[in-house]
Amino acid sequence: MSTPLQPLITKVGLAAIWRADKTGLAAEITHIVVGTSGYTPTNTQTALRTQVAKYAISDGQQLSETLLHVTAVADDGKAYWVREVGFLLSDGTLLAVWSHPTEALTYKSATAELLLAYDLSLTALPANSVTITSTGAGLNLTLSAELAALASASIAEMLRGVKQQDAFDSQDKLNQQQGQQILNLMDRMRTVEQRQDLDHDGLLTAIAANATGLITLQNLFSKTTLGV
Known part of the structure; x- marks a missing residue:
C-alpha cells in the first residue's frame, strides 16, 4: 500500500527543473532519502536535517501529469523511525521534502526489509516536468x-x-x-x-x-x- 505525500518543493529543486526544462528534458527523480528528525519543512532546505539512509528508486509509475508513484526497498541493517523523507534528482538536488513535527511515517527494523512506497503529488510543478528513473529491478x-x-x-x-x-x-x-x-x-x-x-x-x-x-x-x- 502506498502512502500519499504532499511534499514541499524546495527552491533548489525548482531551479533544477527550470534548468532541465530549458534543455527540453524533464528532471529525473532517482533516489529517496530518509531521516529521523520531525519538523515543519521549509523551501530553503537543501538536505534533510538528520539523514540516515539513501535508497535508489526500485520502481515507479507516472499516475498523472502531476502524480508519481515511487518505490524503494530499505534493505540495510539500520533501525530508525522515518520522520522525514526527501526525493533527490539525478544530480543530487533535493527536489522535495516531507516531515511532520510529531508524526512518524513508519519504523525500519534492523532485521527486516522495509518497502518505501509513496504516491508523490507535485501539483506545484509544471505538468510532466518530473519523471522517474529506477533501477529497473522492480x-x-x-x-x-x-x-x-x-x-x-x-x-x-x-x-x-x-x-x-x-x-x-x-x-x-x-x-x-x-x-x-x-x-x-x-x-x-x-x-x-x-x-x-x-x-x-x-x-x-x-x-x-x-x-x-x-x-x-x-x-x-x-x-x-x-x-x-
Whole structure:
C-alpha cells in the first residue's frame, strides 16, 4: 500500500527543473532519502536535517501529469523511525521534502526489509516536468519474499485451526463414547436389578412351596401317628 505525500518543493529543486526544462528534458527523480528528525519543512532546505539512509528508486509509475508513484526497498541493517523523507534528482538536488513535527511515517527494523512506497503529488510543478528513473529491478523479488512470509503465516494459522478442530472433534468423539458407555452401564444395572427382583420373587415362591410341603408332611405324619 502506498502512502500519499504532499511534499514541499524546495527552491533548489525548482531551479533544477527550470534548468532541465530549458534543455527540453524533464528532471529525473532517482533516489529517496530518509531521516529521523520531525519538523515543519521549509523551501530553503537543501538536505534533510538528520539523514540516515539513501535508497535508489526500485520502481515507479507516472499516475498523472502531476502524480508519481515511487518505490524503494530499505534493505540495510539500520533501525530508525522515518520522520522525514526527501526525493533527490539525478544530480543530487533535493527536489522535495516531507516531515511532520510529531508524526512518524513508519519504523525500519534492523532485521527486516522495509518497502518505501509513496504516491508523490507535485501539483506545484509544471505538468510532466518530473519523471522517474529506477533501477529497473522492480519489486517482484522483494514482494515475493513478503508474500511468501504472509502465505507461510496464513498456512500456519490454518494448520493451527485444523489441529484445534481435530482436537475438538476428538474430544467430542471421546465424550460421545463415554456417554454411550454410561448408558450401557445403566442398562446393565437395570438388567441386574430386574434379575435380582426376579430372583427375589423366585426365592419367595420356593420358600412358600417348601413351607407348604413341610406342613403337608407334618399333617400326614400326625395322622399316621394317631392311627387315623
